[in-house]
Amino acid sequence: MIASMRGNVLLLAVAWVAASGWSAPGACAGLDVKSDEDAARLFATVCGFCHQDGGRRAGKGPQLMGTTRSDEFIINRIATGKPGQMPAFGASLSQEQIEAILHYIRNLKPKEATGS
Amino acid sequence: MRYLRTTVAAVALGAAVGMAPPPAQAIDPGRIQNADKNPNDWLTYHGSYKSWHYSALDQINTTNVKNLKVAWIHSPGRATRGLQSFPLVADGVLYYTGSYSRVFALDAATGEMLWSYIPQLNEDLIAAQTHTPYTRGIALGHGHVYVGTMDGRLIAIDMKTGKPVWETKLVDSEKLTVGFTGAPLVVKDKVIIGAQGGEWPWRGPIFGVDGATGQKKWEFFTAGGTPEAQKTWGNESWRTGGGGGWMPGTYNAEKNLVYWGTANPAPLYDWAGAKWQTEGPRPGENLYTSSVIGLDPDTGQLKTYFQTLPHDAWDFDDAVGEFVQLEKNGQKYVVHPNKGGYVYVFDQDLKFKNAWPLADNINFIKGVDNNGKLIGRRDLPEGKSTDLCPAINGGISWNSGTYNPQTGLYYKVGNEWCMDLEVVKTTPVTEPMVQLNIGANFTIKDPPGGKAYGHVDARDPLTGQTAWRIDFPEPPLASLLSTGGNLLFVPDARGVLHAYDARTGAELWSHNNGLGHNGGIISYNAKGKQYVTVAVGWGSLVGEGYGALFGEPYKSMPMDQGYLVTYTLP
Numbered sequence: 001m002i003a004s005m006r007g008n009v010l011l012l013a014v015a016w017v018a019a020s021g022w023s024a025p026g027a028c029a030g031l032d033v034k035s036d037e038d039a040a041r042l043f044a045t046v047c048g049f050c051h052q053d054g055g056r057r058a059g060k061g062p063q064l065m066g067t068t069r070s071d072e073f074i075i076n077r078i079a080t081g082k083p084g085q086m087p088a089f090g091a092s093l094s095q096e097q098i099e100a101i102l103h104y105i106r107n108l109k110p111k112e113a114t115g116s
Numbered sequence: 117m118r119y120l121r122t123t124v125a126a127v128a129l130g131a132a133v134g135m136a137p138p139p140a141q142a143i144d145p146g147r148i149q150n151a152d153k154n155p156n157d158w159l160t161y162h163g164s165y166k167s168w169h170y171s172a173l174d175q176i177n178t179t180n181v182k183n184l185k186v187a188w189i190h191s192p193g194r195a196t197r198g199l200q201s202f203p204l205v206a207d208g209v210l211y212y213t214g215s216y217s218r219v220f221a222l223d224a225a226t227g228e229m230l231w232s233y234i235p236q237l238n239e240d241l242i243a244a245q246t247h248t249p250y251t252r253g254i255a256l257g258h259g260h261v262y263v264g265t266m267d268g269r270l271i272a273i274d275m276k277t278g279k280p281v282w283e284t285k286l287v288d289s290e291k292l293t294v295g296f297t298g299a300p301l302v303v304k305d306k307v308i309i310g311a312q313g314g315e316w317p318w319r320g321p322i323f324g325v326d327g328a329t330g331q332k333k334w335e336f337f338t339a340g341g342t343p344e345a346q347k348t349w350g351n352e353s354w355r356t357g358g359g360g361g362w363m364p365g366t367y368n369a370e371k372n373l374v375y376w377g378t379a380n381p382a383p384l385y386d387w388a389g390a391k392w393q394t395e396g397p398r399p400g401e402n403l404y405t406s407s408v409i410g411l412d413p414d415t416g417q418l419k420t421y422f423q424t425l426p427h428d429a430w431d432f433d434d435a436v437g438e439f440v441q442l443e444k445n446g447q448k449y450v451v452h453p454n455k456g457g458y459v460y461v462f463d464q465d466l467k468f469k470n471a472w473p474l475a476d477n478i479n480f481i482k483g484v485d486n487n488g489k490l491i492g493r494r495d496l497p498e499g500k501s502t503d504l505c506p507a508i509n510g511g512i513s514w515n516s517g518t519y520n521p522q523t524g525l526y527y528k529v530g531n532e533w534c535m536d537l538e539v540v541k542t543t544p545v546t547e548p549m550v551q552l553n554i555g556a557n558f559t560i561k562d563p564p565g566g567k568a569y570g571h572v573d574a575r576d577p578l579t580g581q582t583a584w585r586i587d588f589p590e591p592p593l594a595s596l597l598s599t600g601g602n603l604l605f606v607p608d609a610r611g612v613l614h615a616y617d618a619r620t621g622a623e624l625w626s627h628n629n630g631l632g633h634n635g636g637i638i639s640y641n642a643k644g645k646q647y648v649t650v651a652v653g654w655g656s657l658v659g660e661g662y663g664a665l666f667g668e669p670y671k672s673m674p675m676d677q678g679y680l681v682t683y684t685l686p
Contacts (some may be wrong), residue, residue: 007194009129011562019540025504040540041540041541041542041543042542043381043553043557044538044540044542044554044555044556044557045540045542045544045545045552045555046545046551046552046553046554048540048554048556048557049246049315049552049554050246050660052557052558052559052664053536053557053558054538056555057559057664058663058664059559059560059661059664060657060661060664064300072428074418080243081243081244082196082244083196084196084249084655084675084676085660086673087243087244087245087246087248088240088243088244089244090244091244091548091549092242092244092293092545092548092549092550092551093545093551109625
């Protein structure tokens with residue numbers, strides 16, 4: 001199961017998103033994220049286009065594995081994006097989904113280490 | 117889905133400066149039909165309905181091109197993701213759009229601004245889009261400049277004053293996320309424009325709009341657009357099938373057919389592998405995605421089609437909107453490049469004639485047979501696959517090549533790169549706002565045994581026979597231009613504009629514009645002089661990956677700047 005220990009940080013980010021004019025994120029059809037595998041699927045659905053090798057390498061977007069950015073920064077960046085470089089997902093992904101992606105990023109390992 | 121038509125009042129900002137535009141003649145359907153006979157202008161995205169990207173002007177030629185100098189520069193401002201657009205010229209006025217659908221009219225001889233039109237856009241929506249905020253072109257006709265917006269509108273601007281005349285909401289972008297980035301096409305009384313789509317779980321319509329009033333006249337869904345097509349999508353997957361026709365096609369008056377290329381289906385990668393006919397997220401051939409289609413411009417009815425990639429499993433779509441119409445030995449042909457790296461040759465009814473590989477590194481199929489069927493397709497099951505060629509960037513990208521009737525050669529960029537990928541079972545995000553559905557993680561890499569690179573080829577357009585070729589350390593990502601002065605202009609990725617002898621490939625001139633090229637290039641005549649205008653500015657979705665693949669100068673190349681540069685002889 002996805003850990004929920006970062007909930008407070010996420011709530012802050014969501015509050016920021018709401019204040020910026022976005023409607024509060026809602027549930028996304030067919031995409032419950034109840035496991036690490038679900039989070040990986042979500043990443044491959046919407047994030048893998050820019051973050052190569054599942055986030056392990058730089059491509060259009062930066063490498064995510066081993067990032068030193070804070071949880072708050074990552075959640076904010078997912079929710080609000082960066083103009084001209086990264087879309088804002090705050091209106092299309094739920095709180096749970098954004099948290100799941102953060103969890104996925106934090107647990108990224110080189111493929112050799114995972115044996116995959 | 118909402119379809120709204122509103123009269124524009126205060127929603128847009130139009131600004132005219134002191135100088136009155138030169139007298140403009142009407143741009144009626146007949147003038148566009150005969151655009152190839154008047155090289156002084158450049159009236160449509162592809163130059164004319166023939167789509168040659170060729171100027172018959174020869175004032176600038178192989179003997180004097182060495183003297184070419186910059187005449188003027190114009191910056192559109194707010195050049196997020198560079199300048200990917202394609203300028204047009206009519207009666208001495210140059211029209212173009214930058215990112216965010218910012219439209220400008222300039223004196224084509226001096227670059228002096230005549231008017232600008234800066235639409236108010238839904239900026240929150242644009243911030244949520246992936247394929248944004250570039251606008252790749254405009255169309256002229258019926259006294260208007262037509263431009264699509266990323267928030268789903270088609271806008272008509274008075275070409276003399278820059279004031280908005282009408283706007284029509286065609287796409288519910290607030291729900292579907294995607295909008296318009298490609299240029300419209302004027303055909304008779306209609307303005308035709310295709311929505312973004314591809315990996316987006318929607319149905320990628322192409323719209324026909326009345327050019328005078330803005331009233332939507334028809335809409336053709338590229339995913340499951342007919343009852344026949346819906347049968348090629350198991351489990352009603354056409355409802356989230358992707359498609360789209362995000363670049364402009366062209367028109368054949370003799371057949372009264374609009375040729376348009378359609379995008380790939382969603383998800384991009386399909387875990388069914390070889391069992392794609394019956395399993396996976398979109399079982400079946402997925403008509404009319406990754407196809408070339410012929411539409412009746414009056415009704416939007418499908419008249420003919422050819423699906424280059426049944427059940428496209430690689431994102432090698434046909435939305436490259438290039439349909440080169442030419443005649444040889446009394447036979448008429450349509451030449452169309454596909455993103456997979458093959459160039460297809462059809463007759464005027466889109467009946468298959470031939471396909472030849474432009475790219476060197478192609479292994480997603482082993483070939484195309486004499487009937488246009490794929491040989492040895494490499495379907496990708498769930499899990500890892502390595503060394504798939506070409507990479508998702510394509511063996512051919514969306515900018516256009518050029519056909520020169522004097523040499524009989526077709527000049528086109530080929531891309532050489534591959535990738536490793538891991539196909540993942542995904543579920544499309546459709547609520548509350550649609551998101552792209554990729555279906556894989558991937559890494560773009562060098563081809564086996566060498567480095568990634570690009571090349572400009574001079575080929576027989578029907579057979580693919582090579583006359584000459586120039587290799588580049590990175591694939592150029594801009595359109596090409598050939599001229600009656602026997603010149604081929606190639607704007608490269610590093611920022612250098614090259615002029616070659618179109619007959620031999622010998623380089624005759626070059627100029628460093630300081631930023632990569634990722635858009636259009638044209639030639640025209642204003643006040644008796646020939647000019648060449650090129651879009652300068654870097655930052656397309658493909659170009660964004662150059663830093664990781666090639667290093668410098670791309671790692672540090674700005675992706676928020678752009679300008680038009682115009683050259684002429686002293």
